[in-house]
Amino acid sequence: MTGAVDADGDRRDRTMSDTDTHDPVESARAEVIDALERSAEVYGAKRSYGRLFGILLFEPEPVSLDGLAERSGYAKSTVSTAMTTLERFHLVHRRSLPGEGKKAFFEAETDLWYVFQQFLRQEVTREIRIMSRALDEAAEALEDAEGERAEYHLEQVRKLQRMYDRSDRLVSLLTGQPLDRLTDLLGRVTGGSDGE
Structure with missing residues (x-):
């Protein structure tokens, strides 16, 4: 993976969704996530917030900070800051999973x-x-x-x-x-x- 800096100045490694896979499901998913990135910017938020919300939106189960960092290519500190902000605005919910101790997991609010x-x-x-x-x-x-x-x-x-x-x-x-x-x-x- 190669590193890139997005419009917020947040460093992000290129992920599979950044490449042309010719997979219609992946292409549709990437299109929505890219639009959420741009939408976040419209409201004065960081593009990374839109990308992370989009990633969670398509996840069937809650995802940990480590999982989000891996899927997004962002540093864990960037992901943590984004989740705090998105949680404040009720766009994501923090969850605890059995057997995972105090580890935080997140899911998108779809309503x-x-x-x-x-x-x-x-x-x-x-x-x-x-x-x-x-x-x-x-x-x-x-x-x-x-x-x-x-x-x-x-x-x-x-x-x-x-x-x-x-x-x-x-x-x-x-x-x-x-x-x-x-x-x-x-x-x-x-x-x-x-x-x-």
Whole structure:
């Protein structure tokens, strides 16, 4: 295997998926993993995170850090950092296997609606809470202030308050319903149906 450095600067040995094997299953798998790499970059994450998630996605059983390092060609430290981040965003789950002691194994979360809901519940809700508190305090201070500048600032704060209130309601709706139910509801509201 020859070493290569990916766009993140992470060193990765070439793996079998990097070569043209003319195996349609391997080609399809490689295509999806490459797309996941590029998708990770779209969201500001390292390409290695997308590659590792993709590798796990096609594994029928949980894989250890050593196994992921071997399959991906990345150093074990790179894999460990990636798994910590992917676990934080609910894209992978850490597992223990009988007879393996404290050794950690990982599997991909395949329900991406669940991943999205968890992101909304934890990251977006946290931002809403931080901003709502700050906006409430600012509004209270501005209500006691006088002058056009205070009025203008209060108007801007109230606009933001309305937006964050709506966002909070939307997050509650999205995190409290299964995707099928929301899709059906959206179809009824827009006049579409499931078959369209």
